[in-house]
Amino acid sequence: MTETETLLLIVGIGIGAQGMAIWQAALDMRDAHRNLARSRAARRRAAADHYLNSLTLYQLQQRTETRG
Numbered sequence: 001m002t003e004t005e006t007l008l009l010i011v012g013i014g015i016g017a018q019g020m021a022i023w024q025a026a027l028d029m030r031d032a033h034r035n036l037a038r039s040r041a042a043r044r045r046a047a048a049d050h051y052l053n054s055l056t057l058y059q060l061q062q063r064t065e066t067r068g
Contacts, residue, residue, distance in 0.1 A: 001009070
């Protein structure tokens with residue numbers, strides 16, 4: 001290999017490594033956004049479950065108070 005070819009090989013490897021690092025960062029950002037959306041949805045579901053359980057308990061208490 002000539003000096004120019006060796007230099008081009010080294011530069012190509014460097015550019016390829018940089019490109020892969022950028023690609024991995026983009027994929028990590030996408031995964032972080034997806035995980036954030038999933039956690040928000042899970043938090044909303046948990047809040048809704050808590051509300052429904054509280055409502056059911058309240059309704060049961062109101063029924064027993066009117067009967068008693």
